[in-house]
Amino acid sequence: MEQYIIVYSKYIITLFMILYTVLSFFRVFCTETGRKKYDNLQSAFIFVIQFAAFLTICVEKGDVDYLFFYxxxxxxxxxxxMMFSMIYPGINRLLVNHMCLLLGTGFVILTRLDLHKAGKQLLISAVSLAVALAVPLFIRRCRFWKKLTWAYAGAGITAIGAVLILGQVTHGSKLFFSLGGITFQPSEFVKILFLFCMAAILWEDSSFKNVALSGAVAAAHILILVASRD
Known part of the structure; x- marks a missing residue:
């Protein structure tokens, strides 16, 4: 029985991942009512995928701790x-589902490697999600954030540029630099600055000019990361 679970679970996971992806495309071309139906189906598929994946892990490991983590x-x-849907009724649930799918996939991969590290990651993720719930409210109240487009771009490019110039080479890549005995990996923070920059450029006008402009800013970031072999 255990062998059957291990063998066939991968087909179940693949099938529901395909169905999830297909629904993502169908959702774009349907009415608001249809979107809610697809969103709910996608949410259900996420939990089916998680169940199949963790069932395999529990069977392989034979440890009840894995069931508790699941x-x-x-x-x-x-x-x-639930919290994102309740606090922000107009939220794009497709994005929330994608976030949860990726988060759950990360839990599965990390659990197979090291349950202790997966537990730490779960705690970090829970705190991060709680913070994420408050971020849109904070931004709405502080409207000046929308006007800092080039501040975001400049800070991000400067941060990863500093790594390119001052960074220490580790396994052929420049990922960190040290300042006053403290080591920094700016790329993790630049990801957030980059998203803020893209949102500031496109929130009011997504014309071809602004899309091209956002592409140029993205290219500047990417070229520096390529040069750093990040």
């Missing part, structure tokens, strides 16, 4: 889905 991770994902 329960905690599903509670975290379900809570995130």
């Amino acid at each position: 329960a905690m991770s599903q509670i975290a994902i379900f809570t995130a889905m």
Whole structure:
């Protein structure tokens, strides 16, 4: 029985991943009512995928601790889905589903490698989701954030540019630099600055000019990362 679970679970996971992806495309071309139906189906598919993946892990490992972690991770994902929908009724649930799918996939991969590290990641993710819930409210109240387009771009390019110039080479890549005995990996923070920059450029006008402008800013970031072999 255990062997059947291990063998066939991968087909179940693949099937529901394909169905999830197909629904993502169908959702774009349907009415608001249809989108809600597809969103709900996608949410259900996420939990089916998680169940199949963790069932395989539990069978392979034979340890009840993995079952406990599975329960905690599903509670975290379900809570995130519900809280985002309740606090922001007009939110794009497709994005929330994508976030939860990727988050759950990360839990599966990390659990197979190291349950202790997966537990730490679950705690970090729970705190991060709680912070993420408050970010849109904070930005709405502080409207000046929308006007800092080039501040975001400049800070991001300067940060990863500093790594390119001052960074220490590790396994052929420049990822860090040290200042006053403290080591920094700016790319993790630049990801957030980059998203803020893209949002500031496109939030009011997504014309071809602004799309091209956002592409140029993205290219500047990417070229520096390529040069750093990040």
